[in-house]
Amino acid sequence: MAAFKLPKYGAMLVMAVFTLYFLTPLWWLFVASGKKDGQVTEGSPLLPDHFSLGENLSQLFRYNDGIFLRWMANSIAYTVGAALLGTLLAGMCGYALAKYVFRGRELIFNIVLGGVLVPATALALPLFLMFSKVELANTFWAVFLPSLVNPFGVYLGRIYAAASVPDELLEAARIDGSGEVRTFFTLSTRLMAPAFVTIFLFHFVAVWNNFMLPLIMLGNERLFPVTLGLYSWNTQVNQHPELRALVLVGAFVSIVPMVIAFLSLQRFWRSGLGAGSIK
């Protein structure tokens, strides 16, 4: 059976169609956020006319004493903070599980892996009750602390550490008198860099999109991440139609950090995913 070889332009066509398919909604959002007063149905959905994005943006940034900018800052604090710390924790944990042999290692690993199967949504309510007990509900920590945990990151970290950090190298470091912590931070972190970036990106996306947790934990609007803030505006569009324009422009602005994170880190993301897949 002769293998059918897709001609090059055929593959390109498929790619082009998919690119268009994925980019059209973004383009629509861009055009819609430029429409005057949120009149989404006015004019063509995909061609900008009466383009007033600047005006809409300034309206968005001024509404309710600039609460939107506060939400963006919160989102970045939750996401970048939790992703950085969470990546470090997950990387260290994965590294420890890969490189140290101790009793219960597999048990711990399996418990962590089990955590991958539990959807974050299901944990939000129990977490709320726990945080209420220690009077931390409705605080920054109520969203930040649970966001640090990333079982999938531990898994990736272990796989990657096992594959990319040779035992011999660690042995050599020990013989040279380097402590375990120093070895980890000076040697192993460099070898594991692609894994760290991958974990960071996964974690970044997960925290950025985590919606249930802040919805249940937070009552104070000034602590909201941008997803929850936009959602709460959107629930009121029926009775307060002026919010529709703000929701659209806000949604557009809120994807900018994600786009930046992806474009700047996608190189690492790819190589990290590849490394995970061969093991």
Next chain:
Amino acid sequence: MRFRARSIAILLLSTLSITACSSGGDDDAATTTGTASCAPSSGPVTLTYTTWIPNIEKVVDVWNKANPDIQVKVQTGPNGNGGTYANFFNQLKAGNAPDLGHIEYDALPSFRVQDGLTDLGSCDIVAQSQSKFIDWTWNQVSFGEQGHVYGIPQDAGPMALFYRKDLFEKNNIPVPTTWDEYAAAAEKVKAAGGYITNFSQSDINQFAGLAWQAGAHWFGNDGTNWTVSMTDDATKKVADYWQGLIDKKLVSSVPPWTPEWDNAYNSSSAWTWVSAVWGANSIASGAPKTSGKWAVAPMPQWTAGDKVAGNWGGSSTAVFKTSKHPYEAAKFALWLNTSTEALTLLNKEANLYPATKEGASLPALKEGVDFYGGQKIYDVFAEASTEVKADFTWGPTMTQTYADASDGFKKAVTGQGTLTQALTDAQSKTISTLKSQSIPVKE
């Protein structure tokens, strides 16, 4: 390496035991209630208030400046069904619910059956204020029980008929005053190339407002048992009426609150909307091209010469059971919902239509509105608000009831099943939901 293994194991175990403690701990946080009586607290108090009214801070600031001893901290978030009600229930369970919460009339019974509300009936200041409120709004928060009240009425959604004055005049169609005339007008509108209205497949509370006008009683409570009667004669009459319009294709049925729906009004395809007072803004922003061409008339009547209106929406300010300062909370809620300064601000900032008798004469509600050709539309609603029947009660599981009825309505507008069938199904599902929540129900 052994040392590491042990310390990790200890860490893990301690985490587990913390978790176990927290989840197995006392669950009776919700039962530690505030004082049952309504006595003023000694010394200054700080109250928390959760709502989703936009710009509420501006209103609360006015109170805080004038009342240094009763400071109110306000928090806003998504609307009730968007998550805030669920949060209230969680917070009642966790013991950290706010003192005051924004609860729509149709959600109030669900908090009542879960015993989440403070009965303000024993508060003198509340009882004395009853006469300030339009009678039916008081019934919405007292459930018709004498001497009990579970929230302070905040706003109302009296209904009227929004219609395209220009198109009705141009086509020589008289403005319908009865539902028969409305159906006759629908034929003429269809002949002129439009739809008389868009029948909403998911606004069950709008349909409830129509049934309410016709004299329906969807729910009842005799003190112990709930009754569900979503297919009583009045409701059937309304359902059959709209089914007729749907069958004859005299109404469109695009999903409400979508750009499509706005477009139906903006492009003059839909000519009327039987809606609540707050709907005035929805049309104005959704159909800007039609500015100046609309007018508002009283709701069509079932019997010529009657004066009965329906209601769609409206909410209350309730004091949660866990509040330690029910007196101060009630005092604030009364100020928020009866004082001219607060009502003026609420109307200006959030377009709320007051539930008080005097509220209808706020200066802002006496002005002509340009979008409606300068008509003083709020005069129509002020009258409608006094014509709403007082004896309509909501059930304790309205979110579920709405969802189930809406499922049926969506099918009905596409020709599968009927509105009556949808209501029958919603009723039996509501009864089984009540049973599953151990709420006594009489069939």
